[in-house]
Amino acid sequence: MLEIQTPEAVMFWVLAPLSGIAALGMLLVKKAVHSALLLAWVMVTLAIFYIAQDALFLGIVQIVVYTGAVMMLFLFILMLVGVDASDSLTETIAGLRPIAITAAVGFGGLFVALISRAALGREAVGLQAANANGNVQGLAQKLFSTYVWPFEVVSALLITAALGAMVLAHHQRSVARPTQRQQSIARFRSGSLAGAAGLPSPGVFARHNAVDVPALLPDGSAAPTSISATLKARGDMLESRSFELGEVDNTVTEEK
Amino acid sequence: MTTSTSLGYLIALPLAGSIILLLAGRKADKWGHLLATALSASSFGLGLYQLSQMLALEPEERGFTQKLFSWISVGTFNVDAGLLLDQLSICFVLLITGVGTLIHIYSISYMSHDRDRRRFFAYLNLFIAAMLLLVLGDSYLNLYVGWEGVGLASYLLIGFWNQKPAYATASKKAFVMNRIGDMGLSFAIMIAFATLGTVTFAGVKEASESASTATLTGIGIMLLIAAAGKSAQFPLQAWLGDAMAGPTPVSALIHAATMVTAGVYLITRSNFIFDAAPTAQLLVVIVGAVTLIFGALIGTAKDDIKKALAASTMSQIGYMTLAAGLGPAGYAIAIMHLLTHGFFKAGMFLGAGSVMHGMKDQVNMRRYGALGKFMPITFVTFGLGYLAIIGVPPFAGFYSKDLIIETAFNAGGVKGILLGSMTLFGAILTAFYMTRVMVLTFTSPERWEEDQHPHESPILMWLPMVVLAIGSVTTGYLFTRGDALVHWLEPVFGEHGEHTELLPHKVVSALAITAVIIGASIALVKYQFTEVDAEAPTKVSILTRLARKDLLQDSFNESVFMRPGQVLTRWLVKGDDNVVDGTVRLVGRTALGAGAELRRTQTGFARSYSALILIGALVLIAGIWVITQ
Amino acid sequence: MNPYNYLYLAALLFTIGAVGVVVRRNAIVVFMCIELMLNAANLTLVTFSRINGTLDGQVVAFFTMVVAACEVVVGLAIIVTIYRSRRSASVDDASLLKR
Numbered sequence: 001m002l003e004i005q006t007p008e009a010v011m012f013w014v015l016a017p018l019s020g021i022a023a024l025g026m027l028l029v030k031k032a033v034h035s036a037l038l039l040a041w042v043m044v045t046l047a048i049f050y051i052a053q054d055a056l057f058l059g060i061v062q063i064v065v066y067t068g069a070v071m072m073l074f075l076f077i078l079m080l081v082g083v084d085a086s087d088s089l090t091e092t093i094a095g096l097r098p099i100a101i102t103a104a105v106g107f108g109g110l111f112v113a114l115i116s117r118a119a120l121g122r123e124a125v126g127l128q129a130a131n132a133n134g135n136v137q138g139l140a141q142k143l144f145s146t147y148v149w150p151f152e153v154v155s156a157l158l159i160t161a162a163l164g165a166m167v168l169a170h171h172q173r174s175v176a177r178p179t180q181r182q183q184s185i186a187r188f189r190s191g192s193l194a195g196a197a198g199l200p201s202p203g204v205f206a207r208h209n210a211v212d213v214p215a216l217l218p219d220g221s222a223a224p225t226s227i228s229a230t231l232k233a234r235g236d237m238l239e240s241r242s243f244e245l246g247e248v249d250n251t252v253t254e255e256k
Numbered sequence: 257m258t259t260s261t262s263l264g265y266l267i268a269l270p271l272a273g274s275i276i277l278l279l280a281g282r283k284a285d286k287w288g289h290l291l292a293t294a295l296s297a298s299s300f301g302l303g304l305y306q307l308s309q310m311l312a313l314e315p316e317e318r319g320f321t322q323k324l325f326s327w328i329s330v331g332t333f334n335v336d337a338g339l340l341l342d343q344l345s346i347c348f349v350l351l352i353t354g355v356g357t358l359i360h361i362y363s364i365s366y367m368s369h370d371r372d373r374r375r376f377f378a379y380l381n382l383f384i385a386a387m388l389l390l391v392l393g394d395s396y397l398n399l400y401v402g403w404e405g406v407g408l409a410s411y412l413l414i415g416f417w418n419q420k421p422a423y424a425t426a427s428k429k430a431f432v433m434n435r436i437g438d439m440g441l442s443f444a445i446m447i448a449f450a451t452l453g454t455v456t457f458a459g460v461k462e463a464s465e466s467a468s469t470a471t472l473t474g475i476g477i478m479l480l481i482a483a484a485g486k487s488a489q490f491p492l493q494a495w496l497g498d499a500m501a502g503p504t505p506v507s508a509l510i511h512a513a514t515m516v517t518a519g520v521y522l523i524t525r526s527n528f529i530f531d532a533a534p535t536a537q538l539l540v541v542i543v544g545a546v547t548l549i550f551g552a553l554i555g556t557a558k559d560d561i562k563k564a565l566a567a568s569t570m571s572q573i574g575y576m577t578l579a580a581g582l583g584p585a586g587y588a589i590a591i592m593h594l595l596t597h598g599f600f601k602a603g604m605f606l607g608a609g610s611v612m613h614g615m616k617d618q619v620n621m622r623r624y625g626a627l628g629k630f631m632p633i634t635f636v637t638f639g640l641g642y643l644a645i646i647g648v649p650p651f652a653g654f655y656s657k658d659l660i661i662e663t664a665f666n667a668g669g670v671k672g673i674l675l676g677s678m679t680l681f682g683a684i685l686t687a688f689y690m691t692r693v694m695v696l697t698f699t700s701p702e703r704w705e706e707d708q709h710p711h712e713s714p715i716l717m718w719l720p721m722v723v724l725a726i727g728s729v730t731t732g733y734l735f736t737r738g739d740a741l742v743h744w745l746e747p748v749f750g751e752h753g754e755h756t757e758l759l760p761h762k763v764v765s766a767l768a769i770t771a772v773i774i775g776a777s778i779a780l781v782k783y784q785f786t787e788v789d790a791e792a793p794t795k796v797s798i799l800t801r802l803a804r805k806d807l808l809q810d811s812f813n814e815s816v817f818m819r820p821g822q823v824l825t826r827w828l829v830k831g832d833d834n835v836v837d838g839t840v841r842l843v844g845r846t847a848l849g850a851g852a853e854l855r856r857t858q859t860g861f862a863r864s865y866s867a868l869i870l871i872g873a874l875v876l877i878a879g880i881w882v883i884t885q
Numbered sequence: 886m887n888p889y890n891y892l893y894l895a896a897l898l899f900t901i902g903a904v905g906v907v908v909r910r911n912a913i914v915v916f917m918c919i920e921l922m923l924n925a926a927n928l929t930l931v932t933f934s935r936i937n938g939t940l941d942g943q944v945v946a947f948f949t950m951v952v953a954a955c956e957v958v959v960g961l962a963i964i965v966t967i968y969r970s971r972r973s974a975s976v977d978d979a980s981l982l983k984r
Contacts, residue, residue: 002888002935002936004886004887004888008886009886012886012890012891016890016894019894019898020894020897020898020901023897023898023901023902023921024901026901026905026914026917026918026921027901027904027905027908027909027918032911032913032914035914035917036913036917039917039920039921042898042921042924043924046924046927046928049891049928049931050928050931053888053891053931053932053934053935054935055931055934055935055943055946057943057947058927058931058943058946058947058950061947061950062927062950065950065954066920066924066950066953066954069954070920070953070954070957073957073958073961074913074916074917074957074961077913077961077964077965078913080965080968081913081964081965081968081974082974091908092910092977093859093861093863093864093977096863096864096867096907096908097908099867099871100867100870100904100907100908101904103867103870103871103874103903104870104900104901104903104904104907105900106874106878107870107873107874107877107900107903108896108897108899108900110874110877110878110881111877111896111899111900112893112896113881114877114880114881114884115889115892115893115896116889117884120936122936122937124888124935124936125935125936125937125938126935126938127934127935127938127940129938130938130939130940131940135940138940139940139943139944139947141940142940142941142943142944143944143947146941146944147944147948150948151948154948154951154952157951157952157955158951158954158955160955161954161955161956161958161959162958164958164959164962165958165959165961165962168959168962168963168965168966169962169965169966859980860980860981861976861977861980862976862977862979862980863907863908863910863976863977866906866907867907870903870906870907
């Protein structure tokens with residue numbers, strides 16, 4: 001017979017509403033990055049629930065894999081695709097929002113009704129016995145005996161997924177990569193001879209190694225190509241003048 | 257009744273000829289007509305042979321039967337394809353094959369310019385075969401097969417020159433009106449089977465002795481309708497005039513001598529039914545009497561020689577029908593008139609064909625005249641037929657028509673006097689219109705159109721006419737000498753029975769001859785001694801106008817049957833278009849409409865699809881909830 | 886407290902995820918809502934595992950996690966590819982089948 005102790009109850013009643021609000025927020029916020037962060041919060045909460053329910057291994061895996069790997073992957077993609085891209089929240093397809101909300105509310109209501117009426121015909125047992133040798137050992141026991149076949153299949157799936165991602169990300173060249181000779185010819189044939197000798201390698205004109213401080217050209221102006229276009233577009237480029245040294249004080253002070 | 261093995265050949269020979277000629281196609285054009293004529297002649301020879309066999313037997317045993325094969329065997333309904341040749345059938349067999357062969361010979365020459373001559377002979381042979389089957393069948397059902405066959409042959413032959421739409425329509429009209437008669441025969445067979453359980457002549461004869469009068473009256477009336485349709489009797493006579501659209505040999509064979517007599521054959525063959533159903537018999541008499549006057553009246557006003565002869569045929573068959581409705585006393589007399597009529601009417605039709613041949617297919621008698629000088633053989637043969645039909649002794653028609661008039665008077669009472677007077681009046685009219693035809697064509701001054709060069713016909717045409725003329729002259733005497741034909745047919749029809757003689761035989765003859773003289777003189781005065789207009793006069797009496805319009809039968813048929821029928825068909829077509837087709841189109845429209853509506857779910861947006869999936873999942877869960885309640 | 890409370894929470898999270906899939910237009914946010922739904926399912930599995938006293942629920946939840954990870958990988962690769970060629974990450978713009 002399972003007796004849920006008060007600490008767990010308290011933890012539940014604090015964290016559950018929070019995770020609900022976080023989920024709702026994920027739905028409603030405009031910027032995608034905010035949605036990602038709220039989702040990460042929900043996942044962490046769930047990890048805490050797993051641990052509270054004696055699913056120790058699973059709770060840690062939730063944090064490591066889900067929150068750690070999957071959400072980071074999401075954030076990376078958001079970065080690639082455009083952190084800026086925020087949707088307007090107005091609906092373009094007529095009538096979709098009311099339908100969706102009604103359906104979902106009905107859906108949820110039905111779920112709740114079904115769960116509350118469910119008579120499982122057995123008492124809640126708790127995992128004391130199953131975790132007798134430890135949660136990891138118990139899981140391993142199950143995994144390598146009863147569930148070995150799904151285990152193998154899922155590992156094959158993982159490999160396939162990795163391969164699939166590589167294939168999708170592969171950029172097939174349609175024209176051959178221009179050789180050094182071709183690039184050189186192109187440089188001389190372009191409008192001006194300014195770039196004839198090629199661009200300076202990174203850091204040639206750098207005064208500072210900060211990402212958002214541009215390098216200075218010989219005439220003192222900022223070199224436009226020394227800073228990421230994204231940063232420039234966002235106006236995060238800083239003036240290098242502010243970092244210039246003043247007069248150098250040549251006096252040597254004694255170390256005391 | 258002895259079984260014979262050669263009856264089938266009577267039918268098989270011409271039938272084979274027909275099939276060969278139709279299947280061989282143009283290859284048979286050179287010899288097809290000769291083969292057909294030979295086969296028809298061989299059937300005639302076979303018929304003569306059968307007659308000789310019969311003569312060698314006792315009167316009661318003169319009959320041959322042959323079962324060809326077992327045809328229908330369903331439950332209690334068993335009909336064999338069987339043939340019966342008795343004294344009645346042999347008369348018809350010889351008439352059909354004899355006159356048929358003569359007409360085949362005539363057609364070799366008459367149709368020599370037609371490129372479809374082979375097809376014509378194929379149809380002629382088909383007709384012979386079907387008509388033989390009609391008279392040789394041993395049951396009503398076998399007779400019906402032949403009945404339908406002659407109807408088909410008539411349709412094919414009337415519409416032979418179907419390039420002309422009017423001729424094609426005429427053949428259709430004949431076929432449709434015949435169909436009404438055929439329905440009567442079908443019903444008669446159905447009633448016979450339903451009530452009596454059999455359709456063979458012998459079976460029905462036996463069963464009729466114990467059947468109820470109502471049943472027999474019903475069968476009799478249905479048979480009368482059939483006979484009226486096939487023999488062009490009132491009220492189904494309107495097709496005979498239009499049937500003259502066919503080539504003249506066709507008119508001679510089918511619409512004078514043979515097919516139109518099938519009705520009389522049917523009635524006389526069913527004598528046991530009519531003898532037991534007096535009401536039906538009375539109706540037969542009435543139909544015959546009405547038709548004979550009807551046809552005679554129409555014949556007086558027709559200027560087309562073939563239509564005049566057709567009206568005459570209608571009238572003469574009216575005589576036969578009247579005689580057949582007078583009971584045992586009249587059957588043999590009807591058959592006698594039928595046989596003699598076959599000779600002289602066919603002869604006259606062939607003569608008309610000869611005249612048309614010589615006058616470049618002109619049929620308007622008002623454009624004839626003085627042809628006796630230029631076509632002597634035609635004139636003589638036609639004239640002999642004319643004398644026979646009006647009833648001048650000693651030609652054939654005198655004997656047969658005289659006997660009919662006498663039998664009519666002897667029917668007794670008011671009925672007898674009435675019938676006798678009508679037949680006498682018919683005789684006057686017959687004499688009048690036939691004399692009119694003779695005079696207008698042969699003896700009156702010429703009223704030809706431009707460029708006519710009448711000439712005698714070739715030998716193959718006038719030889720059959722001569723043979724038939726000989727028949728017109730001699731057959732009357734031969735049949736009545738010692739009541740030969742009556743005694744010959746006695747085993748079939750039963751005893752004559754005693755009858756009261758209303759008027760002595762000589763008085764009747766005198767009355768008949770007087771009628772002939774009256775009719776002929778009026779016609780002579782009107783047409784021979786007065787000038788005849790080349791165009792038909794328009795200021796004529798009301799009776800003439802009515803007679804020109806076939807006594808309004810066509811108008812009646814059109815207004816009572818045709819126009820309502822057309823309205824009905826139009827309504828049915830509209831109903832079919834709107835209701836039936838409309839329903840089908842509605843199904844299509846519904847499908848399209850439903851498709852158009854359902855297509856609106858295909859928006860192309862992934863989000864609406866996912867919304868649909870959500871709704872679907874909701875429905876599923878709801879379903880589970882409902883089930884687990 | 887009733888262990889079934891976790892189930893109610895899972896139902897709630899699942900519903901929110903379902904609405905998000907239908908309503909949001911940014912493909913990556915849609916993806917995140919799908920992840921939310923998967924997590925709700927995982928919570929359900931773990932709760933039942935606890936109620937029944939066996940570890941099967943946890944094993945299945947484990948497998949679900951693995952599969953979700955694979956799915957995220959491939960799905961995001963696809964989104965990136967689409968973004969590269971179409972310059973848009975909106976779900977509504979990928980509607981070439983629209984009539």
